[in-house]
Structure formats: structure tokens, C-alpha cells
Amino acid sequence: MHLTIIAGARPNFVKIAPIIHAISHHNDQGAAKIDFCLVHTGQHYDEKMSGSFFKDLNIPLPDVNLNVGSHSHAEQTAKIMVAFEKHLMNQSTDCVLVVGDVNSTMACAIVAKKLGVKVVHVEGGLRSRDMRMPEEINRLLTDSITDYFFTTSALADTNLLNEGVTADRIFMVGNTMIDSLVNSLDKAVMPKVEHDIATAEYILLTLHRPSNVDDAHKLETLIETIDRIASGVKVLFPIHPRTASKLTNIERFDNIEFLSPLPYLEFLYLMKNAKAVVTDSGGIQEETTYLKVPCLTLRENTERPETIEIGSNQLIGNDLVALEKSLTAILSGNWKKGEVPPLWDGNASKRIVDHLAQLFN
Numbered sequence: 001m002h003l004t005i006i007a008g009a010r011p012n013f014v015k016i017a018p019i020i021h022a023i024s025h026h027n028d029q030g031a032a033k034i035d036f037c038l039v040h041t042g043q044h045y046d047e048k049m050s051g052s053f054f055k056d057l058n059i060p061l062p063d064v065n066l067n068v069g070s071h072s073h074a075e076q077t078a079k080i081m082v083a084f085e086k087h088l089m090n091q092s093t094d095c096v097l098v099v100g101d102v103n104s105t106m107a108c109a110i111v112a113k114k115l116g117v118k119v120v121h122v123e124g125g126l127r128s129r130d131m132r133m134p135e136e137i138n139r140l141l142t143d144s145i146t147d148y149f150f151t152t153s154a155l156a157d158t159n160l161l162n163e164g165v166t167a168d169r170i171f172m173v174g175n176t177m178i179d180s181l182v183n184s185l186d187k188a189v190m191p192k193v194e195h196d197i198a199t200a201e202y203i204l205l206t207l208h209r210p211s212n213v214d215d216a217h218k219l220e221t222l223i224e225t226i227d228r229i230a231s232g233v234k235v236l237f238p239i240h241p242r243t244a245s246k247l248t249n250i251e252r253f254d255n256i257e258f259l260s261p262l263p264y265l266e267f268l269y270l271m272k273n274a275k276a277v278v279t280d281s282g283g284i285q286e287e288t289t290y291l292k293v294p295c296l297t298l299r300e301n302t303e304r305p306e307t308i309e310i311g312s313n314q315l316i317g318n319d320l321v322a323l324e325k326s327l328t329a330i331l332s333g334n335w336k337k338g339e340v341p342p343l344w345d346g347n348a349s350k351r352i353v354d355h356l357a358q359l360f361n
Contacts, residue, residue: 003035003093003097004036008041008105009102015100016099022352032357034353037063040062042065043102066079080107098142113145125157125158143160146169175348178287182345184268189266202236209298225324235256235257271288285307289311301315
């Protein structure tokens with residue numbers, strides 16, 4: 001069989017890396033060979049996504065880069081669709097595999113379906129119920145035309161079943177982002193920062209959602225609150241230059257050390273050794289759950305409720321009082337231990353490849 005794998009943003013590559021490894025292992029076993037083409041839409045350009053990034057994940061550079069770049073949602077989606085259609089019309093394939101919920105996921109799924117190619121969605125069935133999130137729109141549209149779903153949890157299965165998807169098209173396999181984490185834990189690299197992360201406690205902070213970073217006053221208030229609550233515990237904040245530009249006089253914060261965006265293995269080191277993580281990221285909610293690191297999510301909802309119901313995560317929303325109360329509890333050692341959800345064991349990608357081999361061979 002021939003598989004076309006789509007990735008458009010940095011987290012996508014973290015999710016597809018173990019699938020590529022599982023394909024290689026499958027082919028080495030003498031089974032019916034799975035050929036693949038890795039397509040990078042170029043939705044996000046990140047200097048850290050150079051050769052070293054792919055080396056960290058131990059995957060080949062993309063076979064194709066559509067180089068669409070950053071645009072408005074509509075223009076970016078259109079550019080991806082036009083470019084991917086040209087590629088797919090010149091490259092026959094048995095199915096197109098998309099991951100996650102970025103614009104590339106939706107755009108390439110639509111193109112494939114209109115050309116009569118089967119669509120497989122890894123992380124199908126996630127729902128935040130918040131239509132203000134572009135990612136939620138992408139999930140719903142992608143899943144409405146997907147042929148086969150590889151899900152991370154029973155909750156995702158239930159979402160799909162409730163939307164009319166038949167059970168024979170749904171395969172609960174686990175979480176490929178956790179596969180990458182498991183495969184990389186012993187390779188994590190201590191980054192060079194001013195704080196003594198080898199011996200002293202610290203909090204890891206990440207922010208990227210427009211609702212948290214686009215309003216300069218809101219961002220300043222949030223950072224000031226975290227700085228005050230930390231009360232002598234260092235807060236390490238890998239921050240995008242665009243977000244940093246909204247803060248006035250970053251030197252005035254007593255407890256926050258601002259860092260440049262980090263390579264995958266360096267960020268992993270900070271995350272697994274943190275006293276707590278404060279974030280608005282979906283993937284980090286999953287990774288901290290596996291690592292059993294306390295996580296406070298600055299969002300009003302999550303498409304990954306198992307990280308709260310089972311794991312170490314807690315939704316905070318915009319409630320700065322709740323943020324202070326929860327972070328104080330964590331720093332005092334009073335936080336739920338959390339458990340790892342079923343099948344988040346590092347073998348999701350093998351299950352995916354086994355199913356693909358049965359479905360398309």
C-alpha cells in the first residue's frame with residue numbers, strides 16, 4: 001500500500017514521527033510493504049524545525065514541502081488545498097493520513113475526499129464544544145468526511161458514535177504524542193538557562209493562544225499574577241518574540257526567566273522535571289498527564305477531558321484567583337497524583353500501522 005502522511009505544524013511532526021518508525025519496523029518484519037510520502041504543508045515555519053528537529057525525532061526530512069506559509073485562516077486553507085491537490089493528482093496513493101486539528105488537517109482531508117482517496121484521521125473524535133476555537137471547526141469538518149478514525153480515548157469514541165460514525169470505522173489505539181515522549185525521555189537534553197534546573201524547583205510556563213496573548217493588558221496581568229504567586233520559585237517561560245513584544249520592561253519580573261522557543265528534547269527536559277506546568281496547550285495537557293506532572297490549563301474548556309478526569313491536569317480558565325489557589329496547592333505538595341489513561345503506553349503507532357495493513361492490503 002501507499003500512504004500519504006500530512007503534517008503542517010511542529011506538533012504534527014511529533015505525532016507522526018512514531019508512525020514513521022512503526023512503518024519502518026513493519027517493513028523490516030517482511031510483511032506487505034507500506035510505502036509512504038511525507039508531505040509538509042509549510043503551514044507553520046519555525047527555525048527550530050530544521051535538520052536538528054528531525055534529527056531529534058529520528059525521522060527523514062519531508063518528501064514534499066508545499067511552502068504555503070502563514071496567512072489568514074481562509075487564505076492559508078485555500079493555498080494548502082490548491083497545492084496539495086496538484087501534488088495528489090500527480091502522486092497516486094491508497095489513503096491520506098492526517099493528524100490533529102490544524103488547518104492542514106482539514107484542508108488535505110477535503111482535497112483527498114474530493115479526489116476519491118480514503119482519509120484516516122489520527123486523534124479523531126476530540127471535542128471541546130467551543131466553536132470559537134478554529135481547531136474545533138477543523139476537527140468537526142475533518143471527522144465529517146473521514147473514513148477511518150484512530151482515537152486516543154474511549155471519550156473520543158463516544159463522541160464519534162454519538163455523531164453517527166459506525167463502530168467498525170473507529171479504532172482506539174492510544175496517543176502517538178505519548179509514543180514520541182516515551183521514545184525520547186532518555187534523550188532529553190538539559191537546556192542552558194540561568195536558573196539552576198539541575199537542583200532547584202521551577203515552574204514551566206507556555207502561552208500561545210490568541211485569547212491569552214493578543215490582548216497586551218490581559219497578558220501583562222496574567223504574567224504579573226504568575227510572577228507574584230511564584231513567590232521565589234523560578235518560572236521558566238519559553239516565549240515567542242511576538243508575545244514578548246507585548247510585554248513592557250520584562251526585566252521587572254522577579255521570578256520569571258524568559259527563554260527563546262526551545263528544541264523538542266530541551267523542552268521535554270524542562271517539562272518532565274518541572275514542579276508544575278502552566279499552559280494553554282492541548283498537547284502539553286497530555287504529556288504532563290503521562291509524566292504525572294501537575295498541570296494548570298489557562299483555558300475554559302478542553303478537548304482532552306481525560307487529562308482532568310484521570311490525569312494531573314486542571315482547567316483554570318481566566319480565573320486568576322483559582323490560578324493562585326491551585327498553584328499554591330501544588331507548591332505546597334497538595335495536588336492529585338493522577339493516572340495514565342488506557343493505551344497511553346508508547347505503542348499507539350504500532351497499533352495504527354497494524355490496522356492500516358489490514359485495512360489497505
